[in-house]
Amino acid sequence: MRSRRFALWRRCRRIVGELVLPDPFDIGVFVETLAAQRGRPIELVELPSRPATPCGVLAATDRADYIFYAADTSALHQEHILVHELGHLLCGHVGDEVVDDAISAALTPNLSPELVRRVLGRTSYSEEKEQEAELFASLVLHRARRARHRFPGLGGLESIFEGRREG
Amino acid sequence: MAEDAAAESTADGVLAEKIDHLFRVVRRPNGDQHSHEEVAKACREATGESFSATYLWQLRTGRRDNPTKRHLEALAEFFQVPPAYFFDDERGAEIARELDLLGALRNSEVRRMALRAVNLSEEGLGTVNDIIDAIERREAQRGT
Numbered sequence: 347m348r349s350r351r352f353a354l355w356r357r358c359r360r361i362v363g364e365l366v367l368p369d370p371f372d373i374g375v376f377v378e379t380l381a382a383q384r385g386r387p388i389e390l391v392e393l394p395s396r397p398a399t400p401c402g403v404l405a406a407t408d409r410a411d412y413i414f415y416a417a418d419t420s421a422l423h424q425e426h427i428l429v430h431e432l433g434h435l436l437c438g439h440v441g442d443e444v445v446d447d448a449i450s451a452a453l454t455p456n457l458s459p460e461l462v463r464r465v466l467g468r469t470s471y472s473e474e475k476e477q478e479a480e481l482f483a484s485l486v487l488h489r490a491r492r493a494r495h496r497f498p499g500l501g502g503l504e505s506i507f508e509g510r511r512e513g
Numbered sequence: 514m515a516e517d518a519a520a521e522s523t524a525d526g527v528l529a530e531k532i533d534h535l536f537r538v539v540r541r542p543n544g545d546q547h548s549h550e551e552v553a554k555a556c557r558e559a560t561g562e563s564f565s566a567t568y569l570w571q572l573r574t575g576r577r578d579n580p581t582k583r584h585l586e587a588l589a590e591f592f593q594v595p596p597a598y599f600f601d602d603e604r605g606a607e608i609a610r611e612l613d614l615l616g617a618l619r620n621s622e623v624r625r626m627a628l629r630a631v632n633l634s635e636e637g638l639g640t641v642n643d644i645i646d647a648i649e650r651r652e653a654q655r656g657t
Contacts, residue, residue: 391647393640403644407622407652414644453641454611456604461593465539465615 354478361436362485371490373425377413380432386410388435390428392417402427404434411435426483433482439475529575531599534609535592536573538616547591549573556587614641621645622652 368375381388387410393403403414413431415424433439454462536546549566556564560583571577585599594612597604623645 389651391651393643403640405623405644405648407648409622409652409655412644412648412651414647454615456595456597456608457611457615458593461539462615464593466619 355481358437358478358481358485362482362489365436365486367486367490367493369493371493373428377428377432380436384435388413388432390415402431404431426487429486430479430483433479433486434475437475437478437482439479526575526578528578528580528599529573531605531609532569532573532588534612535588535594538612538619539592539594552588552591555591556584559587559590560584617642617645622648 366379368379377388377390389410389412391412391414393414393416402416403412405412405414413428415427415431419427536552540546549569553564553566553569556569562581562583564584564587568577572580582600586596589596589598594608595604598608599605618641
């Protein structure tokens with residue numbers, strides 16, 4: 347278990363280490379750069395707010411990757427959501443499956459995961475991928491904020507709270 | 514008497530619509546609908562009773578509406594929905610909504626999807642429909 351987590355951590359650090367982050371960090375520029383590298387559009391779409399709206403959704407079609415994010419939250423939180431979903435993209439999580447078991451349990455509580463898979467024709471999605479995407483978001487934003495810290499005034503208030511973390 | 518209980522949920526073509534809904538959403542891996550013979554055969558095997566393709570077609574098209582409880586249970590089993598789909602109005606309606614959502618997802622351009630930190634309830638279904646709609650609009654814009 348522990349060695350798996352370590353492997354996840356190393357893999358994630360490697361992926362993040364290879365990224366060129368815009369300096370100063372700008373989520374829009376970052377997304378554009380990644381889309382150009384991948385040769386596939388990444389579209390950011392605000393989710394209309396409803397009660398119990400998920401804060402972020404990644405959906406892929408044959409043409410593009412869509413990232414939906416909650417409209418009614420802070421800019422910082424939105425940035426975090428977007429980077430988390432980018433993590434799913436860059437860590438190669440969007441493979442064969444449409445939705446994971448947790449999502450199908452939430453969306454279609456009366457239907458069995460077996461039926462969901464039978465209709466959508468894919469396999470399940472793992473908790474580990476969520477962890478990896480979350481780790482990805484933390485590492486990218488950590489790097490981004492360290493860069494901001496070097497240029498006070500560009501990064502906004504949050505860099506003050508960054509503190510000293512081992513990097 | 515128990516055999517007649519099933520008849521209550523079958524009035525006014527509701528049963529025919531429910532069966533048809535299952536055929537439309539729950540398909541073969543290649544996307545084709547299951548054949549009446551295929552489903553009838555599975556129901557024959559599950560119940561040990563006679564259950565012909567013609568009989569199933571009659572149920573699906575509302576030409577007959579008097580199946581036994583066991584027949585409906587066998588149909589529910591084949592399509593992997595809870596038997597309550599046929600016997601409980603409230604849950605039946607919920608299951609029908611969820612089937613619609615699955616069908617919409619399958620028919621949409623969406624190939625893969627991941628959601629973060631979800632606490633989806635009834636409104637969550639609306640959110641997913643919003644997403645499917647938004648994607649369809651954007652794909653249509655690009656496609657022309």
